[in-house]
Amino acid sequence: xxxxxxxxxxxxxxxxxxxxxxxxxxxxxxxxxxxxxxxxxxxxxxxxxxxxxxxxxxxxxxxxxxxxxxxxxxxxxxxxxxxxxxxxxxxxxxxxxxxxxxxxxxxxxxxxxxxxxxxxxxxxxxxxxxxxxxxxxxxxxxxxxxxxxxxxxxxxxxxxxxxxxxxxxxxxxxxxxxxxxxxxxxxxxxxxxxxxxxxxxxxxxxxxxxxxxxxxxxxxxxxxxxxxxxxxxxxxxxxxxxxxxxxxxxxxxxxxxxxxxxxxxxxxxxxxxxxxxxxxxxxxxxxxxxxxxxxxxxxxxxxxxxxxxxxxxxxxxxxxxxxxxxxxxxxxxx
Amino acid sequence: xxxxxxxxxxxxxxxxxxxxxxxxxxxxxxxxxxxxxxxxxxxxxxxxxxxxxxxxxxxxxxxxxxxxxxxxxxxxxxxxxxxxxxxxxxxxxxxxxxxxxxxxxxxxxxxxxxxxxxxxxxxxxxxxxxxxxxxxxxxxxxxxxxxxxxxxxxxxxxxxxxxxxxxxxxxxxxxxxxxxxxxxxxxxxxxxxxxxxxxxxxxxxxxxxxxxxxxxxxxxxxxxxxxxxxxxxxxxxxxxxxxxxxxxxxxxxxxxxxxxxxxxxxxxxxxxxxxxxxxxxxxxxxxxxxxxxxxxxxxxxxxxxxxxxxxxxxxxxxxxxxxxxxxxxxxxxxxxxxxxxxxxxxxxxxxxxxxxxxxxxxxxxxxxxxxxxxxxxxxxxxxxxxxxxxxxxxxxxxxxxxxxxxxxxxxx
Numbered sequence: 001x002x003x004x005x006x007x008x009x010x011x012x013x014x015x016x017x018x019x020x021x022x023x024x025x026x027x028x029x030x031x032x033x034x035x036x037x038x039x040x041x042x043x044x045x046x047x048x049x050x051x052x053x054x055x056x057x058x059x060x061x062x063x064x065x066x067x068x069x070x071x072x073x074x075x076x077x078x079x080x081x082x083x084x085x086x087x088x089x090x091x092x093x094x095x096x097x098x099x100x101x102x103x104x105x106x107x108x109x110x111x112x113x114x115x116x117x118x119x120x121x122x123x124x125x126x127x128x129x130x131x132x133x134x135x136x137x138x139x140x141x142x143x144x145x146x147x148x149x150x151x152x153x154x155x156x157x158x159x160x161x162x163x164x165x166x167x168x169x170x171x172x173x174x175x176x177x178x179x180x181x182x183x184x185x186x187x188x189x190x191x192x193x194x195x196x197x198x199x200x201x202x203x204x205x206x207x208x209x210x211x212x213x214x215x216x217x218x219x220x221x222x223x224x225x226x227x228x229x230x231x232x233x234x235x236x237x238x239x240x241x242x243x244x245x246x247x248x249x250x251x252x253x254x255x256x257x258x259x260x261x262x263x264x265x266x267x268x269x270x271x272x273x274x275x276x277x278x279x280x281x282x283x284x285x286x287x288x289x290x291x292x293x294x295x296x297x298x299x300x301x302x303x304x305x306x307x308x309x310x311x312x313x314x315x316x317x318x319x320x321x322x323x324x325x326x327x328x329x330x331x332x333x334x
Numbered sequence: 335x336x337x338x339x340x341x342x343x344x345x346x347x348x349x350x351x352x353x354x355x356x357x358x359x360x361x362x363x364x365x366x367x368x369x370x371x372x373x374x375x376x377x378x379x380x381x382x383x384x385x386x387x388x389x390x391x392x393x394x395x396x397x398x399x400x401x402x403x404x405x406x407x408x409x410x411x412x413x414x415x416x417x418x419x420x421x422x423x424x425x426x427x428x429x430x431x432x433x434x435x436x437x438x439x440x441x442x443x444x445x446x447x448x449x450x451x452x453x454x455x456x457x458x459x460x461x462x463x464x465x466x467x468x469x470x471x472x473x474x475x476x477x478x479x480x481x482x483x484x485x486x487x488x489x490x491x492x493x494x495x496x497x498x499x500x501x502x503x504x505x506x507x508x509x510x511x512x513x514x515x516x517x518x519x520x521x522x523x524x525x526x527x528x529x530x531x532x533x534x535x536x537x538x539x540x541x542x543x544x545x546x547x548x549x550x551x552x553x554x555x556x557x558x559x560x561x562x563x564x565x566x567x568x569x570x571x572x573x574x575x576x577x578x579x580x581x582x583x584x585x586x587x588x589x590x591x592x593x594x595x596x597x598x599x600x601x602x603x604x605x606x607x608x609x610x611x612x613x614x615x616x617x618x619x620x621x622x623x624x625x626x627x628x629x630x631x632x633x634x635x636x637x638x639x640x641x642x643x644x645x646x647x648x649x650x651x652x653x654x655x656x657x658x659x660x661x662x663x664x665x666x667x668x669x670x671x672x673x674x675x676x677x678x679x680x681x682x683x684x685x686x687x688x689x690x691x692x693x694x695x696x697x698x699x700x701x702x703x704x705x706x707x708x709x710x711x712x713x714x715x716x717x718x719x720x721x722x723x724x725x726x727x728x729x730x731x732x733x734x735x736x737x738x739x740x741x742x743x744x745x746x
Binding site for chain 1: 419420423424426427444445447448449450522524531532533534576577578579580581593595716717720724727728730731733742746
């Protein structure tokens with residue numbers, strides 16, 4: 001959305017200038033002597049227009065363009081620790097991609113990334129939406145409760161993961177103690193150390209972290225829906241589920257698409273929570289493309305392979321970003 | 335039009351400043367080392383990762399004393415352990431390496447291979463009497479690049495009260511270890527705690543059993559390593575070790591031991607200050623058991639080495655080398671080892687040290703035969719260490735038998 005408005009602004013800028021210039025020329029076209037002056041003023045105006053763009057362009061090039069370009073270049077090089085000292089990084093073509101994609105770990109990481117993203121988004125969105133609808137009602141302490149729900153979002157991720165690591169511990173973790181006290185379980189459940197449970201546990205923690213984001217944005221979206229629609233709907237017998245199905249959901253759809261696409265892009269690249277909880281273990285059962293790329297670069301010092309895997313992740317995110325842009329453009333066209 | 339002129343100048347200035355800024359910043363960064371080499375050196379920069387007390391002060395005091403002796407002041411920067419390597423890489427690409435650099439010993443070869451370090455022989459620093467493991471950790475391609483004043487390793491800690499109550503003596507062989515651990519496991523209490531997490535720490539804790547049994551870190555799918563992994567797997571499968579070991583750090587292991595939830599643990603002497611804070615806890619330290627009586631317990635060598643980076647200024651490097659030599663002097667080794675619960679690197683100091691510090695006697699004994707993680711592997715260590723912990727995790731979770739887990743990991 002912001003992209004399209006930005007474009008329209010810059011598009012409007014020069015054309016507006018042009019038309020005003022045309023007017024100016026029409027008014028003063030009688031005096032021949034002034035025309036070179038006019039032209040130089042036009043040129044200056046043009047330069048100014050470009051100069052106003054410079055800060056944004058420089059910023060983008062420096063902080064977005066350079067890292068991305070560097071990462072792409074790195075992925076085609078044998079980039080090691082020595083490269084930092086000598087500056088030498090031999091060109092290896094697609095060798096890094098071949099190594100990374102043919103590794104037996106790649107399919108595991110890809111599957112884990114997909115399950116992690118899907119599970120997290122589904123959980124965060126459904127719970128977030130349910131809570132947003134719940135908080136639409138007026139009841140005492142509504143505001144306080146809603147702001148308390150933001151807490152997970154405010155905590156540094158490394159802190160939340162340390163706390164959850166303690167909660168989910170098999171022997172002395174709070175969760176197992178609680179379940180044990182209720183008589184639900186006899187022995188501790190190895191939440192983080194069983195290959196079949198670890199991914200579920202990590203997804204659960206990520207859902208907990210993502211709920212505030214979904215809740216906040218969806219709540220904002222719900223507030224935008226005019227009450228009259230519900231009043232009119234109730235006259236026609238649309239209440240409860242039917243009101244949600246035929247009024248809330250269609251009106252909320254633009255917000256939903258924003259929440260989902262941003263959520264997917266955020267979740268794909270989640271690193272700190274997984275590193276903090278399991279470090280990709282046990283036996284790679286929580287290894288995602290992001291953690292794998294991190295480990296390659298910063299634990300094994302294979303910066304070229306790490307960059308290649310990072311680019312794979314960028315491409316996957318890009319697919320979702322393009323889908324989002326297309327969807328939002330269609331919404332504008334409509 | 336006039337006004338346009340007037341505004342144009344600040345704007346173009348601003349643009350020039352914006353474009354020039356990165357150049358200016360990088361210029362500043364490079365300025366540090368451009369001093370001419372004839373100027374007398376007054377200050378030496380040092381980077382290390384002792385950013386927590388009490389080590390921070392112990393090392394700081396030793397550095398200051400050595401600086402005074404060499405006639406320089408010390409400008410020291412301590413960074414968190416995890417960010418040291420990225421800091422070093424960043425500094426080596428911007429040519430702003432410090433005059434004296436501390437490195438964790440398994441990283442030394444990796445950094446020496448880049449050409450960023452100067453061989454210590456260039457400065458006539460003596461390497462006599464250092465334990466062979468310590469020297470091999472500091473050596474890259476036959477040249478010594480770093481020396482550690484004190485080192486450490488891991489051994490088996492046991493809770494004296496719990497063992498006495500159960501009538502168990504500290505184990506010396508794997509069979510004894512298994513039966514002792516099983517006997518000591520009851521209710522909330524596990525017989526043994528170790529760390530088998532998916533990091534180099536998990537590999538480090540496994541190396542004693544693997545090496546003592548003759549396992550080869552270069553080729554891990556051998557009978558010897560398989561037997562060692564079988565031991566770790568059996569201990570977890572029998573329930574003598576909590577499966578949480580798959581996610582524990584060495585600090586977690588220590589917490590379990592201190593809480594009485596583990597009767598024995600694999601850990602290092604750096605935990606002694608924490609353990610001593612709980613006076614009720616009576617503990618002893620023995621070597622990690624070997625498969626058969628008669629085998630030598632081979633422990634992995636830990637500790638940090640001090641190096642002299644190639645800063646391009648010979649006079650400064652010479653001063654830096656004086657500081658490194660001073661840190662490694664006999665007096666400093668003994669003093670630092672005592673306060674930091676580590677072991678002096680020189681074998682000639684071992685006997686006096688062990689008799690004066692009985693708590694560290696077992697560790698002192700182990701250092702004589704301890705092996706450096708990079709001794710065989712060199713720069714291959716990170717890759718091979720990853721394979722080892724992957725195999726441990728695969729076997730301990732029951733995803734594959736120890737033999738298959740090792741074969742899979744070696745082939746990866």
